Amino acid sequence: MRQQLQDAIDARNETLDRLRTEEVVRRRLNATILELRGNIRVFVREVEPAKVDYPDQGELDGGKEMAVHAPTTLSATGKERNEKHSYGFDRVFGPDATNMQVFEDCRELIQSVVDGYNVSILSYGQTGSGKTFGMSGPKGIIPCAIAMLLTEMQRLQEKGWEYRVEASFVEVYNETLNDLLGDAKTWDDNEDLTASVRPGGKRKEKHEIHHDSVTGKTTQAVQNVLDTAAKNRRVAATKANERSSRSHSVFILTLRGSCSATGESSEGVLNLVDLAGSERLKQSGAEGDRKKETQAINKSLSSLGDVIAALGSRKGDEGQSHIPYRNSKLTYLLQSSLGGTIAGKSSRTLMLLHLSPLQAHWQESRSSLLFGSKVHGTHIGTAKRK
Numbered sequence: 001m002r003q004q005l006q007d008a009i010d011a012r013n014e015t016l017d018r019l020r021t022e023e024v025v026r027r028r029l030n031a032t033i034l035e036l037r038g039n040i041r042v043f044v045r046e047v048e049p050a051k052v053d054y055p056d057q058g059e060l061d062g063g064k065e066m067a068v069h070a071p072t073t074l075s076a077t078g079k080e081r082n083e084k085h086s087y088g089f090d091r092v093f094g095p096d097a098t099n100m101q102v103f104e105d106c107r108e109l110i111q112s113v114v115d116g117y118n119v120s121i122l123s124y125g126q127t128g129s130g131k132t133f134g135m136s137g138p139k140g141i142i143p144c145a146i147a148m149l150l151t152e153m154q155r156l157q158e159k160g161w162e163y164r165v166e167a168s169f170v171e172v173y174n175e176t177l178n179d180l181l182g183d184a185k186t187w188d189d190n191e192d193l194t195a196s197v198r199p200g201g202k203r204k205e206k207h208e209i210h211h212d213s214v215t216g217k218t219t220q221a222v223q224n225v226l227d228t229a230a231k232n233r234r235v236a237a238t239k240a241n242e243r244s245s246r247s248h249s250v251f252i253l254t255l256r257g258s259c260s261a262t263g264e265s266s267e268g269v270l271n272l273v274d275l276a277g278s279e280r281l282k283q284s285g286a287e288g289d290r291k292k293e294t295q296a297i298n299k300s301l302s303s304l305g306d307v308i309a310a311l312g313s314r315k316g317d318e319g320q321s322h323i324p325y326r327n328s329k330l331t332y333l334l335q336s337s338l339g340g341t342i343a344g345k346s347s348r349t350l351m352l353l354h355l356s357p358l359q360a361h362w363q364e365s366r367s368s369l370l371f372g373s374k375v376h377g378t379h380i381g382t383a384k385r386k
């Protein structure tokens with residue numbers, strides 16, 4: 001009897017050891033795959049104008065300026081200058097792509113958060129181009145990422161890992177940072193904003209998500225977090241018209257894991273960012289408060305482009321090159337998760353560009369493509385059209 005019990009214990013320990021070894025191999029493979037693909041990636045999603053509710057829908061003509069050649073190239077013709085531009089991106093989705101298909105291509109990246117990497121996924125594009133739909137809508141990146149991470153943590157529990165999950169949801173509006181959970185608190189300008197919302201920060205409004213075996217309860221907790229954020233964003237929206245389009249929202253999940261059997265631990269952060277509409281000031285004809293908002297958005301988006309481009313261009317001398325994180329609240333908030341290595345910790349960025357193929361939106365699409373090229377060096381060439 002005693003021998004049988006010992007045999008059973010030995011067999012169990014052997015299985016656990018094997019599972020842990022497999023897990024180490026899986027982590028290494030995933031890290032290698034992502035390393036090969038690059039720490040800064042750009043995906044493009046062409047939007048189907050009929051599905052999207054553009055503010056200036058009434059004035060659209062039906063002409064198209066862009067052709068998407070899935071899976072990785074896109075060409076665009078600028079009628080004004082009679083030019084044809086070609087771009088190569090990491091992934092190009094046509095107008096029929098679903099949220100689920102986009103999420104599938106983000107899966108490995110999101111998975112790496114469990115392994116202790118910092119990851120940012122940023123949704124970029126003009127107002128009405130589907131950024132929020134892709135991020136928070138049905139089967140959008142936020143709900144799918146949460147569901148996937150919870151399942152993943154459950155799987156790792158069987159291999160001896162325990163995780164703690166915290167969620168924060170903040171918005172950056174006119175260069176101020178507001179908490180979208182709790183009481184929609186606004187941080188003072190002179191506070192250390194990053195410390196306030198980051199793990200270990202003094203005044204962070206954190207919301208712990210318990211990972212119980214009753215998945216329904218966990219899903220409900222996540223839904224409550226998202227509902228609270230949506231409600232707080234709506235309250236803010238009544239104060240400033242259409243404010244959600246004019247602010248950046250950042251959903252932050254922090255995963256802290258430890259494995260008592262091996263003594264290993266990890267901490268990964270996932271930032272899911274729904275950026276403000278990227279309209280050009282001239283194009284939008286903004287005046288007064290709206291002009292101020294647009295200027296703040298332009299400043300933070302261009303700072304974002306500068307930071308990611310600087311990260312992408314540095315080679316080998318990581319400690320030496322200057323990265324201008326402090327030029328905007330958004331880049332300051334995201335500084336540990338925008339690509340490259342800080343204090344020995346690797347981070348990864350995925351930019352999701354949303355483009356309208358219509359002639360009426362050519363200037364906006366062109367500036368989104370310029371942004372995408374800047375962060376990724378993806379412009380293949382320009383040719384005069386015959």
Ligand SMILES: Nc1ncnc2c1ncn2[C@@H]1O[C@H](COP(=O)(O)OP(=O)(O)OP(=O)(O)O)[C@@H](O)[C@H]1O
Pocket residue numbers: 047048051052053125126127128129130131132133134244245275276277
């Ligand atoms: N692929 C899609 N399929 C169906 N509906 C879509 C799709 N993309 C966007 N929409 C719809 O189009 C409208 C505008 O989309 P959404 O609010 O996501 O745009 P946005 O880029 O976030 O705009 P803003 O910058 O103003 O916040 C919404 O009603 C959304 O549900």
